[in-house]
Amino acid sequence: MAWRAPDNLRFYIQEARLVSINLGSSRPSVDVALHALPRRYRKLRAIHPLRLALFNEYCQEWTEDFVPCVSLGEEDEDKETGERFTVPCPPFYQIPPISLARADSLKRLFTWIDLLPLETVRRTVHLLYPETKAWSFASDADDTDHKIFKCITWSRLVDHDGERHYRGAMSIFVQPPWVLSVRDLELFCERQSFFGSSSSSSTENFHERPTTPHERLWYKLWDCCITRSSPWFVVSTYTHWVFGVFSNGWTAAFVSPVYSYDSHDPSVLQLLLFWLCSAMGFPGGWVVPEVRIEPAYPNQHLTASVSDLAVGPLIRQHLPSGMDTTRSASFDSI
Template structure:
């Protein structure tokens, strides 16, 4: 006899794997360069990778403590809202497969991510924390890179000063695997200095090593690598939304990250495959989303030494300071010292 996901939500979140995506046999022809370029206003200086073993352990410990293994007495689908668990997990759970069209465009790829992992995590969060039911995933308006990148944000509409405002907690940035390659994603997650006018070391090293044109060219006009442009794009989008927590996904691969309180650094997970286990992608998404909302036990953003704070009006959606009870977690990120 198969279970409903809420009968043992912990086991479901741990065991359900994203189905293999049906990609186009031929890659669409697109200009794959994001429009983001080096700009002096950006304060991002360094990327710190999180340690795989400790990050996995933290996620597993959080799941064991905050996701119940006893029945919640709920159905897979909420008949009132239509929210439901959509990622199959045979033979344990009776969740039917969804038939989706071949992902031969960014729009169709977005549908795969929206209807499978994001819909499932939305149902899980609302079951675990009923007070979050006003929160949902909202697709952002298209920008200059709409053909290359899609963003969907976990947000809530709130009334403030007689106006409706959008409070954001986490953004998911989606690029097709034929645009964001596995190699680019690996480089995106490496420890690095981010090239700007004030981070000469990292940028100059790239310029010399990759022979990026004449030294007489202005620094902001030099050719740049795809992973650098992606970092600049994310920084611009996240700070505009006052939303430091983010996920980058090609569906086949997933990365989880957050900017520091002063927006000068970013902490980023290793790359996870869609069928990862211990933890699963659903497990990681649920953990990262709850951390972004400041819910109990979530991950705490490390302080960066000598980091000037951004003006408070840029950070309307604050993240709760959560105590780290296990001292081993203090070495989760690959920082100095």
């Protein structure tokens, strides 16, 4: 007899793996780079990779501590909202597979990501934290890179100065695997420094110097995240996933290794859930390490402060008794 996912949510999140994507026999002919070049206004200086074993351990422990293994008495689908678990997990769970068109364009690739892992994580978060019912994944408006780059943000509508706008907590940036290769992602996740903005070279040479795909991706993400006042992010080609966050002063970033779509111990669903709950400032989440001698970013460039998400002190305040509150510092090898 198959279970419903909420009958043992922990086991489901741990065992369910993303299905293999159908990219089709041909790939679109795309020879376009992101429109993101070095600029002096960016404060990004260093990328710090997170250690695989420790990051996996933290994610696994968080899942054990905060995702229940007892029945929640809920169905796979919320009949009122239509939210549901969509990632199959045979033979244990009775979640039917979804038939999707082959992902031979960015639009169709985005549909695979939205309807499978993101829909499942949305249902999971709303079950675990009912107070997040107003939060959901909202697709951002297309920009100059819309042919090869798409963003969807975990956000909610808020009232501010008589106007309604979205406040985001985490963004998922999507690029097709035929544009962003596994090697590009591996280079993206390596320890590296950005010293261009402090260069004494002329502005013209600075703006026109050669850039690599992974450098352009960092520039693009920094701009997108700071515009949304949301330092937490995920990069995905569906076939591969990376999880990252910028420091409080936006001068550094911490980034996970590259995970495959069928990753296990932890699964992509585990990682997504863990990273989203960390971005929301929920108990036990990952805490962004402090960067010494980091200047605060000018307030006029932000529409909301990082503290709006209660990332640091709130997490430490609500950690279970005995949980090591300094573990996050061990993830970087500074």
